[in-house]
Amino acid sequence: MEIVKKKIRMSRQRSQAMNQITLEEDLNVPDSKADVTGIIQHRAKVRVEESKIMENQILVSGNLEVWMLCLAEGEQHPVYRLQAKLPFSEKLNLEGAKPGDNVSLKWKTEDIRISLINSRKISIQALVTFEASVEELYDTQAAVEVKEMPDVSVRTKKIEPLSMAVQKKDIFRIKEEISLSSNKPNIGEILWDSVQLRSWDVRPGDGVLDIRGELFVFVLYAADDENGSRQWIESALPFQGQIDCTGCRPEMVPDIEVTLAERTLEVRPDYDGEERILQLDAVLELDIRIYEEDTVQILEDVYAPSKELTPVxxxxxxxxxxxxxxxxxxxxxxxxxxxxxxxxxxxxxxxxxxxxxxxxxxxxxxxxxxxxxxxxxxxxxxxxxxxxxxxxxxxxxxxxxxxxxxxxxxxxxxxxxxxxxxxxxxxxxxxxxxxxxxxxxxxxxxxxxxxxxxxxxLDLKKLQERPGIVCYVVQPEDTLWDIAKKYYTTSEHIRNMNHLTEEIRAGQKLLIVKSAVLHTAS
Structure with a gap:
């Protein structure tokens, strides 16, 4: 007898941890910049340079990068941009973690406060949250078939498991150019910029992922003219493409998260050598989980007229x-x-x-x-x-x-x-x-x-003590399967013996002959 089992690949979270850190820095305004009278706007990004997995711990190090649009004293250069880096190195206690584990690490800036100490010094305070979890793949299994036993009878139950088909991280690179309209002056210096990921969508295909979305770009710049006028542009840049994904098929179920991980904006000259082109390089990070939905008939019970079978x-x-x-x-x-x-x-x-x-x-x-x-x-x-x-x-x-x-x-x-x-x-x-x-x-x-x-x-003595032919009255809770198992025969044998074409009903009389007795006698 051979038992065929169905394996279902799954992912589970073995352990998780969360930690918050406070970062503080006093930034001195460079000598080349004018005195600061106020902070108009700021943005921050956590940049993790290294994450090292150790026994029951994960070490995270990197920088919190902060950009500030400053209001300057004097009318000649009213605004300019400053950048600061706040380094960090933090250990997260992650029970059960060990080198080589698949660790999911996420972070976000909860709060950031920027204030002027004086016109030459800026106070930066930030609260950053890190969340780490250890994820592992494992198989769960169930019997679906019995082979090499011709007279075995099985009762099955339908389940619809969701099996992990693909789990990985990947990136998608975007390279676009924005040309200034003819009514805009040349770019002298970028003062402020913003890039937002919008309307993204990822769908599975045959061995690929189809990705599309939009990057919404804003740039404030000082013009290369006599007055150094302040200009700005906004542009919506649609993108689409494909990412290789072995094992992926269109009918699979995706659970994918997309984030804008990196982006740079640089000024490039056009064909006439004038600074009128903005080049955007962006990197999207994809946390990919793709599942396969299946319908499986698992064994719920088994028996055979010729053997004593006990399911475990x-x-x-x-x-x-x-x-x-x-x-x-x-x-x-x-x-x-x-x-x-x-x-x-x-x-x-x-x-x-x-x-x-x-x-x-x-x-x-x-x-x-x-x-x-x-x-x-x-x-x-x-x-x-x-x-x-x-x-x-x-x-x-x-x-x-x-x-x-x-x-x-x-x-x-x-x-x-x-x-x-x-x-x-x-x-x-x-x-x-x-x-x-x-x-x-x-x-x-x-x-x-x-x-x-x-x-x-089989216990032949016990079988011989039972009648070989029985007239059975069907009870309300009975199924043909239960009756056949009880009397060591098969559902098909009962149907043929009683010429059944419909489901049995309570009160119906059935003539039952034990197949086990016939098998033993032969």
């Missing part, structure tokens, strides 16, 4: 797809400019970042609450303070339908800003946008599976 059961866990859902949520609000802020003359650029406060499971599905952190850079009516920033938080709440979700379900919810715009409305800025939400949710199923079958010879 064990509980196995597997995942089953609950839902993949994609939804959009519109946002709209107004942000009032404070009385102490310079008067708004013209909007330059609007930027938004999704901040998730809470994700909760409800009876109807998964509810996400949070806010869009908005920053709007604008031109003022004050020549000594030509640029200013207005910020605000636009709250949102959205329910993703996921019928049947329970506390044991596992899910990933990927929110992203798809569209965002800002317009003037008196002393307010009107914000409109679209938030897209991508939900992937699975059920954790527990199943009593046959792992082995013990086989031994």
């Amino acid at each position: 059961f064990g509980e196995e866990s597997y995942e089953s797809l609950l839902i993949r859902n994609y939804a959009k949520s519109r946002i709209s609000d107004r942000i009032r400019i404070s009385e102490n802020s310079p008067r708004l003359l013209q909007i330059c650029h609007c930027r938004g970042e999704v901040k998730v406060d809470e994700i909760a499971k409800t009876e109807q599905g998964i509810k996400m609450e949070g806010a869009i952190e908005i920053s709007v850079l604008y031109i003022t009516a004050d020549d000594e303070h030509p640029f200013a920033l207005v910020t605000g938080m636009i709250p949102f709440s959205h329910l993703m339908e996921a019928e049947g979700i329970t506390s044991e379900c596992r899910f990933h919810l990927h929110p992203q800003i798809e569209q965002l715009s800002a317009s003037m409305s008196g002393e307010e800025v009107e914000i409109k946008g679209t938030l897209s939400l991508n939900l992937f949710a699975v059920r954790i199923m527990h199943q009593n599976c046959i792992l082995d079958i013990e086989e031994k010879e």
Whole structure:
């Protein structure tokens, strides 16, 4: 007798850890730069240079890079950009971790505060969160077939497991150029820039992943003219391409996260040698998990008229797809400019970042609450303070339908800003946008599976004591399978003996002949 088993490849989180670190730095303004009278805008990025896995620990080191758009004293050069690097080296206690493990490491800047100590020194304080987890692949299995035993009878049960087909990290490089329109002066110096990833989508194909999306670029620059005028441009750069992905097929189920990992903007000369081209180089990081949805008939019970078969059961866990859902949520609000802020003359650029406060499971599905952190850079009516920033938080709440979700379900919810715009409305800025939400949710199923079958010879004495022919009255809870197993025969033999063409019903009389007795006598 040979037992055929089905293996289901799964991924699980063996351990996880979270740590927050506070970074502080006092930045001295370079001698070549004018005195600073204020900080208009800032942005920060965590750059991990090394992550080293040790026994029960992971060492993370790198820099928090901070860029600041500074308001300078004097009218000749009213704004300029400064950059600072805050180094860090942190150990995270990660129980069970060891060299060679597959560790997922994520980070984010929770809070950053920048203030002037004086006109030549800037205080930078930041709170950075690191999350690490050890992930491992493992196989769960269940018996699906019995071979080399011709008279075996099996009862099966259908399950729909989700098996891990591909798990890896990859990158996608983007190289684009932005040419200045004819009414814009040449670029002298880039003062500020912003690159946002929007509307990304990744779908599996035959051995590839098809990726598309948009990079929204803003650049504020000092023109190469007599007055060094301040100019800006905005451009939406669509992209699409393919990434090799062995083992991937179109019908598979993706759970992929895309982030903008690196990007650089450089000024390049055009064919006439004038500084009128911006070259963008960007790197997208993809955290790829692709699953294969399957339908499997596993063995629920077995017996044979000629042998005593005893199934050995064990509980196995597997995942089953609950839902993949994609939804959009519109946002709209107004942000009032404070009385102490310079008067708004013209909007330059609007930027938004999704901040998730809470994700909760409800009876109807998964509810996400949070806010869009908005920053709007604008031109003022004050020549000594030509640029200013207005910020605000636009709250949102959205329910993703996921019928049947329970506390044991596992899910990933990927929110992203798809569209965002800002317009003037008196002393307010009107914000409109679209938030897209991508939900992937699975059920954790527990199943009593046959792992082995013990086989031994029948007790002939016990069999001979039982009647060879029985007239059986079907009980309400009976199935043909249970009756056949009880009397050491087969469902097919009972059907043929009683000329059955329909399912049995309570009270029906069946004539049963033990196949085991016939087999032994022969």
